Amino acid sequence: MSETPKKVVTRFAPSPTGLMHVGGLRTGLFAWLWARKNNGTFILRIEDTDKVREMPGSKEQIMESLSWLGLVWDFGPDKPGTWGSCIQSERLDIYKKYAQKLIDKGLAYPDPYTEEQVEEFRKKAEENKQPFLFRNHRPETFEVWDGTKPLRFKVPELKRYEWHDEVRGTLSAGMEALDDFVLIKADGFPTYNFCHIVDDIEMGVSHVMRGEEFIASTPKFLSLYEAFEVTPPIFATLPPILGESGTKKLSKRDGAKDVLEYKKEGYVPDAMVNFLAFIGWNPGGEKEVYSRQELVETFSLDRIQKSGARFNPEKLDWVNKEHIKLLPLEETYKQMLSYFETELLDQETIHRLKKLLPVAYDRMNTYSDFYRDFKAGEYSYIIEKPSFDMKKIVWKQDTLENTQKYLQEVKIILSSIPEDLWEIENIKHGVWEYAEKVGRGNVLWPLRYSLSGKEKSPDPFTLAFVLGKKETLLRI
């Protein structure tokens, strides 16, 4: 299967019924990767045929999410193709045309029952512990379809299906999977089962990637392709992304976040793409940090995993940090600062904040971490003089008396540094020499504590630099 005869066309076809989370996004990513790797076409198709469940703004959120990650579509809601719109609700006449083809072949008929009657059939089947099959109730003769009743597919041939899946290998299903499913609903909208196949045919889709929930209905799709006398696309079943704990597919219930949340929190698009690509796929080597371009080059269908993978946010943080390291410092600093409402802070605070950036850089996983820690009071000392606990200022077995003596000495040393030479290295040099003589901890701990008022903080030299000479001497 290494040779792909026709042009690769993939599509990501979400339903705009809610916010998109990483599960859906990963499906889109794989489709995009495969298209790009093969210099093919990637289509974003909006499957909005369920007008009841549709959520306003969902389509926009999907588009924004893909755009954020740089998954650029060649055709989409904003870019129709020769086949027309990429929004299903704008393609109703096309589905009608295809439905008519089936009616003409005697392969589609109006459902003569009421919903209640069908429900009754279903209940009865359940009671008998039998799978419900509408085809067992198929009418002898078909009425003419006037569009007010659901139009059903008449399964042409009951048989056992076996097909090839690029990920799972040979898949098969018994005849129980075959039924007279609804093609067009009573409200005039087509069902997913029907219209996605019409669209895939019309749009020339070569590879269909989707979750394993569709394996069971593949025989239905296959029989439709046969009815239209069209060769089916290549199928690739993607493994589910599982929630952090548990064994079930990731859902909003177990904290699946809106993709744009990750943008807000300051994850790097390339890191997100890298991480997502590695959920259920793996290139085989020991390299884990991949650029977008490397992913496109390396991606392959046959290395997609069969079984589900847990979503691990800690690893995402690690990947993100690795990607941040690859980015220019200036860009990162800009991003880190972007979370602060600088207009609400005074000049001196902003000045100190900027001097603190290198320290915060080491401590963060995402761009928003600095802001989060700042808000939590982690860096409160840069705004105001901290309050002390005199017991904590003394290092280990040392005495308060000694400590005060040391600090006085340090104060004298620091006073001698000119304002314009107030740099970390210079501060360190003077203090260090003295600290070596009387004991490092005896001097450095109290110095750091008196500047920060915290038991945990960056080193005293950095603190002194950030606070400035005047404030430093004041606090000692």
Added chain:
RNA sequence: GGCCCUAUCGUCUAGUGGUCAGGACAGCGGGUUUUCAAUCCGUUAACCGGAGUUCGACUCUCCGUAGGGUCACCA
């Protein structure tokens, strides 16, 4: 219940009959000019069970077990 799918460290995975079963995240221990962080080094930890095939099974077959999917006028 019918049909279908899956199964290697806690997590993501490498592995396609012969490996000390490798890597990463997390964990643990240590170094790195005081604390924390960062960083570096080291380290704990896995082939679901049982038969069979074979000189030899994590790898192949079968049977279990466990988990998952699906059986809509939802996608």
